[in-house]
Every structure is written in structure tokens, then in C-alpha cells.
Amino acid sequence: MYERMGLVRELEDRLKTLVERGVPMGPVHFYTGQEAVAVGVCAALRSDDWIASTHRGHGHCVAKGVDVRKMLAELYGKSTGTNRGKGGSMHITDVSVGMLGVNPIVGMGTPHAVGAALSARVRGTDQVAVAFFGEGAASMGVVHEAMNLAAIWKLPVVFVCENNGYAQATPAEYALACDRVADRAAAYRMSGVTVDGQDVLAVFAAADEAVRRGREGEGPSLVECMTYRFHGHHQGDDTLRYRLADEERAARERDPLRLFRARLLAEGFEAGEVDALDAGNRTRLDEAVAFAEASPLPGPEELLTCVYVDSPRAAGAQA
Amino acid sequence: MYERMGLVRELEDRLKTLVERGVPMGPVHFYTGQEAVAVGVCAALRSDDWIASTHRGHGHCVAKGVDVRKMLAELYGKSTGTNRGKGGSMHITDVSVGMLGVNPIVGMGTPHAVGAALSARVRGTDQVAVAFFGEGAASMGVVHEAMNLAAIWKLPVVFVCENNGYAQATPAEYALACDRVADRAAAYRMSGVTVDGQDVLAVFAAADEAVRRGREGEGPSLVECMTYRFHGHHQGDDTLRYRLADEERAARERDPLRLFRARLLAEGFEAGEVDALDAGNRTRLDEAVAFAEASPLPGPEELLTCVYVDSPRAAGAQA
Amino acid sequence: MTVAEVATRELTFSQAINDALRLAMRRDPSVLVMGEDVAGAAGRAHLGLADAWGGPLRATRGLIGEFGPGRVLDTPISEMGFVGAAVGAAMTGLRPVVEIMFVDLIGCCYDQVVNQAAKMSYMMGGQLKLPLVIRTAYGTHGFKRSYGGGAAAQHSQTLYAVLAHVPGLKVVVPSTAYNAKGLMLAAIEDDGPVVVMEHKFLGTAAKGAVPEGEYTVPIGKAEVVRRGSDVTLAGIGRMTHVCLEAAEKLAAEGTEAEVVDLLTLAPLDEATVLESVARTHRLVVVDEDTPTASMARDVAARVADKGFDWLDAPIKTVTAADCPVPFAAVLENLYAPDADRVIAAVEELF
Amino acid sequence: MTVAEVATRELTFSQAINDALRLAMRRDPSVLVMGEDVAGAAGRAHLGLADAWGGPLRATRGLIGEFGPGRVLDTPISEMGFVGAAVGAAMTGLRPVVEIMFVDLIGCCYDQVVNQAAKMSYMMGGQLKLPLVIRTAYGTHGFKRSYGGGAAAQHSQTLYAVLAHVPGLKVVVPSTAYNAKGLMLAAIEDDGPVVVMEHKFLGTAAKGAVPEGEYTVPIGKAEVVRRGSDVTLAGIGRMTHVCLEAAEKLAAEGTEAEVVDLLTLAPLDEATVLESVARTHRLVVVDEDTPTASMARDVAARVADKGFDWLDAPIKTVTAADCPVPFAAVLENLYAPDADRVIAAVEELF
Ligand SMILES: Cc1ncc(C[n+]2csc(CCOP(=O)(O)OP(=O)(O)O)c2C)c(N)n1
Ligand SMILES: Cc1ncc(C[n+]2csc(CCOP(=O)(O)OP(=O)(O)O)c2C)c(N)n1
Ligand SMILES: [Mg+2]
Numbered sequence A, B: 001m002y003e004r005m006g007l008v009r010e011l012e013d014r015l016k017t018l019v020e021r022g023v024p025m026g027p028v029h030f031y032t033g034q035e036a037v038a039v040g041v042c043a044a045l046r047s048d049d050w051i052a053s054t055h056r057g058h059g060h061c062v063a064k065g066v067d068v069r070k071m072l073a074e075l076y077g078k079s080t081g082t083n084r085g086k087g088g089s090m091h092i093t094d095v096s097v098g099m100l101g102v103n104p105i106v107g108m109g110t111p112h113a114v115g116a117a118l119s120a121r122v123r124g125t126d127q128v129a130v131a132f133f134g135e136g137a138a139s140m141g142v143v144h145e146a147m148n149l150a151a152i153w154k155l156p157v158v159f160v161c162e163n164n165g166y167a168q169a170t171p172a173e174y175a176l177a178c179d180r181v182a183d184r185a186a187a188y189r190m191s192g193v194t195v196d197g198q199d200v201l202a203v204f205a206a207a208d209e210a211v212r213r214g215r216e217g218e219g220p221s222l223v224e225c226m227t228y229r230f231h232g233h234h235q236g237d238d239t240l241r242y243r244l245a246d247e248e249r250a251a252r253e254r255d256p257l258r259l260f261r262a263r264l265l266a267e268g269f270e271a272g273e274v275d276a277l278d279a280g281n282r283t284r285l286d287e288a289v290a291f292a293e294a295s296p297l298p299g300p301e302e303l304l305t306c307v308y309v310d311s312p313r314a315a316g317a318q319a
Numbered sequence C, D: 001m002t003v004a005e006v007a008t009r010e011l012t013f014s015q016a017i018n019d020a021l022r023l024a025m026r027r028d029p030s031v032l033v034m035g036e037d038v039a040g041a042a043g044r045a046h047l048g049l050a051d052a053w054g055g056p057l058r059a060t061r062g063l064i065g066e067f068g069p070g071r072v073l074d075t076p077i078s079e080m081g082f083v084g085a086a087v088g089a090a091m092t093g094l095r096p097v098v099e100i101m102f103v104d105l106i107g108c109c110y111d112q113v114v115n116q117a118a119k120m121s122y123m124m125g126g127q128l129k130l131p132l133v134i135r136t137a138y139g140t141h142g143f144k145r146s147y148g149g150g151a152a153a154q155h156s157q158t159l160y161a162v163l164a165h166v167p168g169l170k171v172v173v174p175s176t177a178y179n180a181k182g183l184m185l186a187a188i189e190d191d192g193p194v195v196v197m198e199h200k201f202l203g204t205a206a207k208g209a210v211p212e213g214e215y216t217v218p219i220g221k222a223e224v225v226r227r228g229s230d231v232t233l234a235g236i237g238r239m240t241h242v243c244l245e246a247a248e249k250l251a252a253e254g255t256e257a258e259v260v261d262l263l264t265l266a267p268l269d270e271a272t273v274l275e276s277v278a279r280t281h282r283l284v285v286v287d288e289d290t291p292t293a294s295m296a297r298d299v300a301a302r303v304a305d306k307g308f309d310w311l312d313a314p315i316k317t318v319t320a321a322d323c324p325v326p327f328a329a330v331l332e333n334l335y336a337p338d339a340d341r342v343i344a345a346v347e348e349l350f
């Protein structure tokens, strides 16, 4: 898990430098600071389980096993990217590893997880689907509709709310008419827990129990992870216009990576072993950036491919 | 209140006969059986307070004081109708008495009540707005969005859920992942109560307290009224395909009108006085039907009037 | 295959849809049907109550009896949520047929339809199939009444223009029981999202011979349903019948109209329309939707570009009035195109 | 009044919108602004934090300072709910200006816009005013990049066709700082619902002289922004600038193009377009929206009907590609119309 968390951190740090160096990647919503959530949750999943993501999805992708080389290529708009360069940061998808898509329309990924869980039920598998959403998304009606559907159908869905305290520049205490998003689980006869989202083991434990419940036919659960977004909403956002410096400092004190590293060392791991993991991640990213930069741009003909799903029997597919 | 309840009943009975006689009125959703809810709630309101209604809105209209003559004329598609014959049963509106519209897109009226309450706040009045919605509408995300908005802004809104057990042919126990819709109030830091919707005094008491709270700046409330729809979802709906005859019989035993009448008599009113009210209502409806039938149909030029709100300064208004 | 080869029987449009769904569900266990009261009385089989509605037009009645509640799902009233769930199911191996009761309700789930379903193949670089069918009812009554009213502004719309506008969605509008079944089977076979628009009035009014067994009517192909040399009338859904009615009356006056049934709005079969106009040199497009940014004007504009040299007269469009649908029957009667308005438009071309 | 009469200063498009909102709010206490982060840092004034964003394009920055949180409302992420609340407020005496951050989000509140706001005046028989303004940002970047990417399929759309399609809504698309302020003030004065489309790129890129004080640019009127005798180029929003750029290049080659800035899409000023075509006998409509059931084809169809006899050549439309907006810069560069594509279309007409 530490390695995965480090990989997310390394990825976002690289992207940040690249973006600040002026590499155009469109809007990028850095996951930095929330690594323990994605990694802790996905550690509880099998590779054939599904996740539906948010606009802030890089961490979810890495945690579910999407290849960072393909991610980088996607962000460079290259044809070797996860989405052939057609989607970019806000649409990274890799169904082969159960990653159903970064989704920048707030809340709209949650019913996709419900549908995936329904698919598992109908096809008779024991797969589980996770729906990530932010505390800001908790105000979107579709999230409630998704929870109600999952609950009445007792589907294996784990709703994971990443409560980082802000939706753009809007504080959660202003936008949410409840103290904890987890309190809303009761409105759907779901179990709801709130955990320290900076403690990857706490997240894992809560997710693991929720996944078990889903797999064993006990229906959906809601896990709220209290976390913090270390950078701006996306590049160029000045967080100090809506967050106090003290609050940011305190939050950075609870860096999930450093906390976990300390814990590993306390439990007897060698600093060297841990450093090796970090080094490995740096190499991975060096390779990924090199791969992305060396990859070819999509050709002009790609503008009009994939508009329709290829469909031999349907004339339109040729359009 | 008894008189108003009787007027609703009389109206719906007349409409039922007319519709069954083949008078085309489009889809009509009879309010019969739920009279105590609309009348009990509106009795707690001032005439300058507002209500936002549902597709099953005739009772709300009468309770808020819309003229039954204009309602009948509207249902006949006459130009003397509340909406000049352009709206019909599913759109009856009379802003002059605070009736913001029957609204057949399930749940969509609820944010209108939030907006009306916001208007009261901004204009510095102490008006209150009621949002009626069915238990089926409780699954619509917009209802949750409306509740969250009213709650964070502490607006004078009373959310009234008419739980008649069914949404078309779908039983509430199937569609709702909660035992009581009122349980969901907690998710928005609102007070939520469930009352006997067949007991007009119980409804009034709960509504009165919720209205007081709103008027005194204590924010929104949710009042769930347990009631029953005596007829089909709309004309032509065979309720016995989804409701047991015994259940219907038992529900009819608790006819809100008969219950209230018995109570009045028990409290010493003369049967004669009560009968006189019924008789008065019958006369009102005789007049209303006569008025509607005698009223002129809209002229062909009405097809294209009112498309835009008339707006002297805007060229488009002339379109 | 042709209709002649196999046994046929008289079915209504809605029965034909039902037949298509049943056959597809029998052949493919991944096909499921979901929507509000597609069955009805959900969860009450133990009380001897089931299949209370079978959908607003009864097109799904009987399916739950054969396939059970696991594949015929009644949904709570939450279009965004359950259409989104259908999208998620289609992403993960199912072929859902989801019903939006009336197209008027598209505003309650528009994002899932036009931002999610429509764009996924493209946004995701073609890495997944999205075999999703969205069924929805549209349109005004189609028969005149002297007083009273209809379903008014929020339950009578056509609106397919706001679906066809968005790249990635296929939009089909059957006009007969025969092509309703064939297009529905083609839509279910299609590996991408297809919207099937079912006219409220045709659902029960359009009866016709329907072959037993499976057959498809190709998506993306228009059909010339009447030959004529003087003018082309292009119709959509119920309007095709209005065009045919007008054509008969025009024939009596000596004008031979060719009638093209568009059948698919996206991707539109431009070629068939252009070929017809090349023969007739005149075009009237008839559309039950409102005029601004409509399919009627879309078809007219394509011909004004690619068929200009064949045209001997202006291109006319006959559409719904440019206003919401009025309740009063006397006004609703004036709202949608009818044969007389089509004939009047044709007469302006000579 | 004319620009000459009063002092003017150089403002960006977004600053001009800001100016309009400020003036309207000063004059009329019933005008309020609401939307996601129209201010930002909501509820934190006591911590010395306020007005953190001022909207995605900063068009509302500074308003909360002057008018306070009672009239500048940050909303949670719930478009259907807060647009619905704006509708309810407009029904009951306020004049809300509500922001939908990007038109791509219209799918999250489409019912409140097209079924509620648009239809109320008609459905209710004209008994109420609905003075609602909906502001929303649209469009792709408008500048070419060699690699990397843009905002992709769900944050770059234009989509005004799906708003203009619905009777009852007025839809305006300003193209300059001057008409942005004038149309915004006209929209706020209008007693019915008006959608104001603000192009992301013009927001900061379009600078121009803007008069101080209040003035309106009439809704429902197009403007001839360049005179020419050979061909009419009809543009919308940013496309008007593309048309002007094309016109300059064409002039160099000896073709004089007249450029009409449509400004209002609904109700469309058909007359101005027809008058221009009567002079030039040729028409190219340029639209950043996707082609099917688009405003480009709407305008073309109106002229193919009412202006047919003046036409010397086919009517061309130059629109966005018929696909979702791709991320990769090399593909996005091919997506929206540019001067070269407009010129190529014009050259086909001679
Ligand atoms: C439906 C919708 N409304 C608004 C936006 C603009 N937007 C993008 S991200 C965001 C904030 C989301 O906050 P939250 O859910 O807490 O996620 P976080 O950014 O904190 O990870 C907003 C308002 C959007 N993309 N979709
Ligand atoms: C958004 C939406 N979905 C579906 C419908 C079709 N419909 C009309 S009424 C209704 C049932 C509403 O149930 P409930 O809210 O309980 O009100 P009731 O009919 O019981 O009074 C449905 C599904 C609609 N009008 N709007
Ligand atoms: Mg957040």
C-alpha cells in the first residue's frame, strides 16, 4: 500500500511540475493529500471489482492498477494513452482493471457503480462496485438516488465519500446541512461510518468490512473518509483565499504518506526498504514521462473515430 | 376546515363522474382520500404564504383558496379557467392566492418553495412556503437538493410528504429504503415528524408548529402525513392489480371526512349544521360546472399568446 | 428477410415492442428491462399481485411473468439514478433496455443520456461497448376533440431534436408495428446507446402485420413508403402517417407526392432524402417537434446545401407550433401538423 | 443612447458582465446573484476570507463585497435544486441571476430550465412574470496548441441549440464586451427567462470600449457588423470573430463578405439575415455547436424557405465536428470552425 500511495504522490508531484512548466494538460485536479483513501479502499478490492471515480481521479486510477505510463500519455494527448488521447485527465478510464472512469460531472459516477453492482447480481458473480464521491457531491440529488437504488436492491456497492472539507472554494460546513455525510446513510438503511482518511489502515479496515458486506449479499455501505486536499482545486487555484494558513499547516502535518511511513518504521521496517519503494516510484515516473513524450500524437483521422461504438449490424456505426 | 375538506371531496366526485361520462380533461389525479392533508396544512397558512404542489394538486388548490369555478373552467379548457385553459389539471395555478402551481414533473415543485422562501427572506417579509410532495417523489434527487438548500439557508419552508403508500403501482415499501420519509429530515438537520394524515387536526397541529418555526426564523421542517389514495392513480387505473381489497376497505374505514364529521358531532355540532356545509359545497360545484360549461373556449389566436412574458423593453416579447 | 417468408399476425405498435423485448430476452440473458412500473406492484408477488401496469403503454406487460423480477426491474422515481444505473450496467456486461416514461422527463436524466451514455465510447477512446437502449414515449394525441383537453405542456412533447443534437446517440423513431419491432431488435443488438421514440398515439393506434421471430430494420436507413414524382414529403414517426394522408388527398388533385419515412434521426440517412429530392425537385419536411433547431430544419438545411441544384422551389417545413403544448383541445388541435397544413405547404411550391 | 454620449473605458467581456450585474443590483434590490462560488469561501467572512473565486471567469468577483451574502449566494453543488430555487424566487418577486458554471452542466438542471422556467408563462396563462436570468459559460479554447489538451468532452460544449429549441426561453450570445453588458442588462430587465451564453475564451480575450452607466442591447435583434456585397456570413458568439477574420482574408482575395452577428438565437432575428441574403445572394452560417439539429441548420432552413428566390448558390454551414470534443490539442484544433474552414466554404459558392 505504501508503494501505491507513493506512486500517486510521485505522479501528482510530476504533473504539478509539468503543468507549472507550461505543459498544457487541461484542468488537472491533483489528488495529493488524499492518497490513503484511494489506496486504502482499493486494497480491499479484487482486480475484477469496479470503481467509479470523480473529477479528482488520478489516485483512484493508480490505486486500481491503471498503468501510469498510459496515464501520462493520456495527459499528453497521445494515442498511446488510456483513452487514445481523447479523454484526458477528467476522463481516464481503464475497464480492463475495473476502473469505470474519472467523471467530472459531479456525482454522476455514483449510479454507474450501482449499475455495475446490478450487473454482478444479474450475471451471478460476486463482484463489488465502489462509488467515490466528494463531500461537495453529497449535495447532488443523483448521489441520493444512487444510494436509494443500491439500498432497495441490496446491491454490493460501497459509497466512499472523500470529505476533504471543500468543494472548490466552498467550505463543507456551509454547503452540507449535516455534521457528517455518514449520518445520511441512515436515510437509506445503510451502515455509515466516518474514518480518518489520512490513516490508510483505518480506511482499509472500514472498506474491507464494507466490501465483505457487499460480497456476502448484505447490501451497500457508506464510508466517509476525512481527508484534505493539499493543493488547489486545480492548477492556478489560490487556496489561501478560502483556507487559513494555519489550517493548511496542520493538515500537512497529517500527511498520509509520512504517517504511514512512520508507522512502517515503528513496526520494524528498515528506512532503506521504504526508501527503495520511493526510488522505484521515481523510476516508474521517469519512464512514464519518457514514454508519454516519445509517444505519437493521434492523427487527424482520429477526430471522427469511436463516435459510435462499432456495431456491425447497425448502419450508423459506419457514420 | 370541514367545509374545505368537503369541497375538495365534492370537486373530485364531480370530476370523476364527468370524466367517466366522457368529458375529456386529460389525465386527472384525484385527491380523494387525502383531503385532511391539504386542508390541515393550508389552515396553518396565511393567504400570502405560498404552496408548491404536485401532480395530485386539486386538493392543494382548493385548500389554498383557488376558486373552484375557475378550476372547473380550466379543466374544461375554457378561457375563464385559472390558466386560460392552457394548463389543465396538471398545471392549475393561482399566484394571487399563493398557489404556485400544480406540477406534474415529480419533485420539481419543491425547489420552487425554497425559492419563494428565499424571496421572503430577501424582501424582508415573514411569509412561509410549503412544498408538497408524495412519498414516491421522496426518491427524486431534487427533493433532497431542495431540503439541503432550505436547511443551510435556514429558510421558512415546510416540506409536507403525503405518504399514500403508492407511486402509481409501486408500493412505498419497495421504493423507499427507509421506514419513514420523516427519518430523512435528520440528514438535513431538520425536525421531522410523521402524523396521521387522515386526522385533519393532527395534520394542522404539526403544520402549525412547522409554520411557526419557519416564521420565527428557525428554518425548515419536514412533516410526513400517512394517508391513502381512494381512487386509481388517475382515471382508468385498476388499483386492485397492486392493492389488496382488504387494504382498500380498511383504508376507506378511515375516511378523513367521516372521521372529522364524527368528531364534530361528538363535540356537539348539530348534524344539521354539518349537512348544511355539505349542501353548500354541492351548490358551489353545481355553479362551478354550470360556469365552466357556459364559459367560452379560447380563440385560435390564444395558441401563440403568453409564450414569452410580456416585456416592453425586450424585442423578443413581441414574437 | 422479407415479411412474406414467415408467419405474421396483426399486432399493435406496443405489442410489437413487447414481442421484440420478449424475443431478445429469451435469446440473451444479459438483456434486462427497467423503469417505473415496467411491471408494477413490485415486491407483491407473494400477495398474488404482479405486473400491475406493464409500462404506461403496456409495452412491457407480461415480461415479468416470463423473466422474473431479476430481469424486469421496477424503479423508484429517480430518472437520473436509474438511467445512470443502466449506463453502469451497460458498461459492465449487460444490455439494459431502460424506459423513461415520457420524453418530457428527459430533463430529469439529461446528463446521463447526453454527457455520459452518448460520449463514453468517444471519451474513453473506444475501449468499451455501451449496449444501452432507452425507450421513451412522445407526442400529442393525434386525434381531434371538440373541448376539454389533453396532457398539456409537460406530458405531450416530442423533443427528439435535443437528443439527436448530441453526437454519439442513435435516435430512431418507428412509425409502424413492423418497423417498431425491427428497430427495437436492431437497437438491442447495437453495441452503443440507442434511443427508441415511441409515439403515445401510435402505441395503440398503429396496428399491422408483424412477422413472428426475430428480424431487424436497419438503424440509419430511411424508407420511401410512397412513390411520387412531384414533391417529396419527409415524415418522422406519426408524421409519416400524416404525410401519407396528405399524399392521398394531393393525388386526388393530381399531385403525386413521394413520402420518405426518416425512421432514424441520428445518424440521418441523408442519401435517401437527397435521391428523392433529385427526382421530385421539391421538399416538405413534416415534424411534430417545435421548429427552432429542429430535425425538420436540419433536414431542410442539408438539402439546401447538398441538393440545392435539384430544387425548383423553396423548402418548406411543417412543424408543431412554436409554443408549449396547450391543454385546451381547441388549441391542441391547432398545435401539431395535420394533412391540411402539409397540403397547404405543398401548394405553396407550385 | 449611443456610445459617443458617455465616458467609456476598456473592459474585458467578463468585466463588462460584472459591470452590468453591479449596476442592476444597485438600482434594483430584487436582483440577486446565485451559483457555485459566485463569491467563494462562503460563511468565512469572520475569518477574513471572502470572495475567493467570484465565479469561474471572475465575472461576479467583488459583488459580495458591495451587496453582501444576502444577495450574492454561493450554492452547494445541486444545479436542479438551486436553479429551481431561482425559478421559485422569480415567481415570487425577485429577479435572480443564476449561474450554471458551464453549459455542459445543463443536463443536471434541464427540467427546471426547459420544463419549468421556459413554459410557466404559457402553461399558467400569462398570470405571472418570471424575471430569471441564467448565465452560463460555453465553448472550446479558441486558440491552437501543439500538444497536451483542453477541457474535453464534458467541459467544452456549446449546446445552445438544446435551449433555443424550447419555446419560451430567450437565448442570447454576446460577442463583445459592449454587447455583453448591454444584453445582460436587457436580460435582467426582461420579465421572462433569458439565458445568457458567455464564451469561456471571449470572457478574458474580448476587450473593448464599454460605456459607463446603464444601456441595453435589444434582445431579438441581430447586427450587421461588416458590410459586403458578395456573401453573407452569419456568426454566433466567438464565431462572429471567426467570420470577421475570414472576411478580411476574403477581401484580400477580392470577395466582400457581409457579416451578421446573430446575438439572439431565440427569438431569432430572421429579418436581418434575410435582408442581408437579399443583397448578397449567398449564405454561410458559422456555429461552434455540433451540426445535427443545430442553430446553423435552423438559420439555413429559414433562408431556404423564405429567401430561396434570392439564392444564387447552396447554403453552407460551418459547425463543430459531429463528435464529442476531443481532449488532445491536435484533435481539438480541428474541432471548432476557424477562418480557413469558413473561407473554404465560401469558395465553394463561386
Ligand atoms: C454537476 C457539476 N456541478 C459543478 C461542477 C464544477 N465543479 C467541478 S469539481 C467541483 C467541486 C467538487 O467538490 P467535491 O465533490 O467536494 O470534490 P473535491 O473537488 O473536493 O475533490 C465543482 C463544483 C461540475 N463539474 N459538475
Ligand atoms: C420525474 C417524473 N417521473 C415520473 C413521472 C410519472 N409519474 C407521475 S405521478 C407518479 C407517481 C408519483 O407518486 P407519489 O409521489 O407518491 O405521488 P402520488 O401519485 O402517490 O400522489 C409518476 C411516477 C413524472 N410525472 N415525473
Ligand atoms: Mg471536497
Ligand SMILES: [Mg+2]
Binding pocket: B134, B135, B136, B162, B163, B164, B165, B166, B167, B168
Ligand atoms: Mg404516493
